[in-house]
Amino acid sequence: MQSDREAREFTAIINPVSGGGHGFEHWQPVSDHLRAAGATVRTIPSRSREHAVETARQAAERGDVVVAVGGDGMARDAADGVVRGGGTLGLVPAGRGNDLAWRLGLPTDPEGLARLLLDGTARRIDVLEVNGVIAPGNVYIGIDSLATQIINAGRWLPALLVYRVAPVRAILGWRAAEYTLDIDGEQLRTRGHTVVVANSGAYGHGLRIVPPAELDDGVAHVMVVGDGPRSQVVSFMREAKRGTHIERPEVTLATARTVTVDADRPIPVCADGDEIASLPARIEVLPGALSLLAP
CATH class of the missing domain: 3.40.50.10330 (Probable inorganic polyphosphate/atp-NAD kinase; domain 1)
Incomplete structure (x- = not known):
C-alpha cells in the first residue's frame, strides 16, 4: 500500500x-x-x-x-x-x-x-474461515448464539440494554448440549453451554469474552463453557467484563489451528453478530490473511 x-x-x-x-x-x-x-x-x-x-x-x-x-x-x-x-x-x-x-x-x-x-499503515491480522465464510472476530455456538438471534430481533432497542438482556432471555429456554469437538485432531465430547472459537476475543458490546485471544498470533483460542447452573449466567456476564470468568471451574481454554464443532441438536452457528452457518462447523485459522488499516 x-x-x-x-x-x-x-x-x-x-x-x-x-x-x-x-x-x-x-x-x-x-x-x-x-x-x-x-x-x-x-x-x-x-x-x-x-x-x-x-x-x-x-x-x-x-x-x-x-x-x-x-x-x-x-x-x-x-x-x-x-x-x-x-x-x-x-x-x-x-x-x-x-x-x-x-x-x-x-x-x-x-x-x-x-x-x-x-x-x-496496513497491518496483517488473522481471520477464521467457518464453513467457507470469513470472519475476523469470533465464532460462537450455544447460549451466545441464541442471544445473538434475540439481539438481532431487537435491532431498534438501545444497544447496551439488548446486549445485557439477551443472554438472560436466552438462558431461560436453554438446556445444556452435548458437544463433539475436534481440536487439531484431538477429540473431545463434553456437555456444556457454549463453545467459542475466538480470534479477536471481544464481543457482546465490549466484553473480552476470551481474554487470551490476539488478532495476529496465528491460532484460534477455544473456550468451552461446561454444564453449570443456569442461574449463574448473570454473575458470569458480570465477571466477563473483567475477564475473570475464565477462572471458573466450568471454563476450559485451548488453542488450535483447526476446530470442528458439532452437537446433539441443531444450534445456531454465529460469527461477528450474525448466524452464518449450521452444524457441523469446521473453523480454520488463516494466519495474516487480512490486510487492515489500524493503529
Whole structure:
C-alpha cells in the first residue's frame, strides 16, 4: 500500500440498518475529510451479505481500499471480500457493538478515522474461515448464539440494554448440549453451554469474552463453557467484563489451528453478530490473511 494519500481510492460499503439506520450519518463526515484531501470516494449501500462480499471483492481487486461502514457484521462481510480480492480493509464503526473496532483501538472521531484511512499503515491480522465464510472476530455456538438471534430481533432497542438482556432471555429456554469437538485432531465430547472459537476475543458490546485471544498470533483460542447452573449466567456476564470468568471451574481454554464443532441438536452457528452457518462447523485459522488499516 502506497503512503501518499492521492494514491488511495476508497469504496465504502454501508449497512443501511446499522446503528439504528444511522450508517450514512457516520460515514458522511469521514467521506468529506477524504474528499477534501483529494481522495476518490465511492459509496455503495449493501443489499445483502452476498452483495457486500462481492462488492468488497471487486473493489479490492480494483485496488481500492474497502471501507466497511457498520457494525461487526458489516466488517465481517467486507473482510470476506477483501481477503478473496487481495485488498485492504478500513473500518468506520457505525453499528451497535463495534467490538472489532474497539479491539483494534480505532479512532472514534471522523477526522481521526479519515486520517487513518488516508495515511495509516496496513497491518496483517488473522481471520477464521467457518464453513467457507470469513470472519475476523469470533465464532460462537450455544447460549451466545441464541442471544445473538434475540439481539438481532431487537435491532431498534438501545444497544447496551439488548446486549445485557439477551443472554438472560436466552438462558431461560436453554438446556445444556452435548458437544463433539475436534481440536487439531484431538477429540473431545463434553456437555456444556457454549463453545467459542475466538480470534479477536471481544464481543457482546465490549466484553473480552476470551481474554487470551490476539488478532495476529496465528491460532484460534477455544473456550468451552461446561454444564453449570443456569442461574449463574448473570454473575458470569458480570465477571466477563473483567475477564475473570475464565477462572471458573466450568471454563476450559485451548488453542488450535483447526476446530470442528458439532452437537446433539441443531444450534445456531454465529460469527461477528450474525448466524452464518449450521452444524457441523469446521473453523480454520488463516494466519495474516487480512490486510487492515489500524493503529
